[in-house]
Amino acid sequence: MGKQYLVTGAAGFIGAAVAQKLLEFGNKVITIDNLFTGKLERVPENVELIEGSVFDKQVIDKLNGRCFDAIIHIAGQSSGEVSFENPVYDLQTNCQSTLLLLDYAQKTGCKKFLYASTMSVYGDHTPPECSESTELLPKSFYAVGKLASEHYMRIYSQQFDMACTALRLFNTYGVGQNMSNLKQGMASIYLAMAINRHIITVKGSKDRFRDFVYIDDVVDAFLKALARERGYDSFNICTGRAITVEQVIKTITSRLPGPINVTYTDGTPGDQFGIYGNNSKAKDSIDWEPHWMFEDGMDKMIKWAVISAQPGSSEKELG
Numbered sequence: 001m002g003k004q005y006l007v008t009g010a011a012g013f014i015g016a017a018v019a020q021k022l023l024e025f026g027n028k029v030i031t032i033d034n035l036f037t038g039k040l041e042r043v044p045e046n047v048e049l050i051e052g053s054v055f056d057k058q059v060i061d062k063l064n065g066r067c068f069d070a071i072i073h074i075a076g077q078s079s080g081e082v083s084f085e086n087p088v089y090d091l092q093t094n095c096q097s098t099l100l101l102l103d104y105a106q107k108t109g110c111k112k113f114l115y116a117s118t119m120s121v122y123g124d125h126t127p128p129e130c131s132e133s134t135e136l137l138p139k140s141f142y143a144v145g146k147l148a149s150e151h152y153m154r155i156y157s158q159q160f161d162m163a164c165t166a167l168r169l170f171n172t173y174g175v176g177q178n179m180s181n182l183k184q185g186m187a188s189i190y191l192a193m194a195i196n197r198h199i200i201t202v203k204g205s206k207d208r209f210r211d212f213v214y215i216d217d218v219v220d221a222f223l224k225a226l227a228r229e230r231g232y233d234s235f236n237i238c239t240g241r242a243i244t245v246e247q248v249i250k251t252i253t254s255r256l257p258g259p260i261n262v263t264y265t266d267g268t269p270g271d272q273f274g275i276y277g278n279n280s281k282a283k284d285s286i287d288w289e290p291h292w293m294f295e296d297g298m299d300k301m302i303k304w305a306v307i308s309a310q311p312g313s314s315e316k317e318l319g
């Protein structure tokens with residue numbers, strides 16, 4: 001028989017994809033989303049939507065004490081840049097929300113809690129490969145809030161015998177990504193600029209690099225992590241491969257009709273120069289590994305984005 005899950009943020013890129021997959025396996029999914037960066041039309045059909053902010057206790061109360069097989073907390077503001085523009089909002093959205101949902105889980109007897117954490121908790125390192133035991137040196141308010149959420153989960157897990165799992169997502173990209181948010185998502189930002197304006201404006205150095213992980217692999221990581229039965233743990237969800245800004249831009253411009261001009265401006269506060277992840281722990285502990293190569297994922301994403309940008313196309317059908 002299907003299970004019942006709360007997946008926050010199901011009007012957004014990652015939350016919608018996770019919710020969709022859970023539905024395909026015959027489960028029931030409820031979401032809370034304030035449509036801040038998400039879109040109503042992206043919420044998968046048959047997902048029950050509670051529209052409102054996940055850091056508002058009155059909104060969480062609308063769950064009416066329902067007990068979930070797991071709470072998968074994905075809603076969040078995901079831009080380091082925005083966290084400097086509005087640190088209090090960032091803290092409320094990414095951390096206060098976690099605390100309220102953990103409290104709800106504990107009071108309703110929910111024993112599994114999954115969280116969309118981030119590679120940003122590491123900051124910058126030399127050498128740049130980070131495993132889960134690498135020192136955590138957050139450089140942005142965004143990363144501080146995410147890391148605080150991890151600690152709340154760790155303590156809840158110890159105090160209340162809940163299985164809490166933080167997935168430290170590296171740069172997630174792919175079909176369904178928000179192409180109108182130009183403050184989050186390196187691949188989606190450059191791609192949207194290239195398609196819509198034929199100009200890519202890069203904030204920071206072309207030598208910066210990221211570890212890009214395709215959305216289908218990220219969804220798979222959430223499903224695999226659901227099997228954890230007890231304790232707190234965190235996992236890098238990454239490929240272990242560094243891709244520079246310059247490589248991202250070449251991948252995009254070589255697949256689109258030109259010319260596309262590329263200009264460089266100053267970087268944004270708290271931006272990491274570059275790290276990539278070691279994913280051995282996820283392989284060993286939750287049997288997860290990535291399957292998508294960056295070039296293949298970008299091929300698929302670019303084709304989708306080009307069709308989506310055409311007048312009259314339905315992003316939902318394409319996504």
Ligand SMILES: NC(=O)c1ccc[n+]([C@@H]2O[C@H](COP(=O)([O-])OP(=O)(O)OC[C@H]3O[C@@H](n4cnc5c(N)ncnc54)[C@H](O)[C@@H]3O)[C@@H](O)[C@H]2O)c1
Pocket residue numbers: 008009010011012013014015032033034035036037038039052053054055074075076077078079093116117118119168169170171172173178185
């Ligand atoms: N995309 C990435 O590369 C990446 C990497 C690491 C971590 N993450 C984390 O994954 C999560 C999802 O990211 P995404 O790329 O899908 O972003 P997204 O913007 O597409 O989705 C976020 C969703 O959360 C909703 N939301 C935002 N604030 C909310 C609030 N206060 N209450 C209720 N809903 C709210 C938005 O409306 C949106 O639907 C975020 O928490 C982000 O920090 C993303």
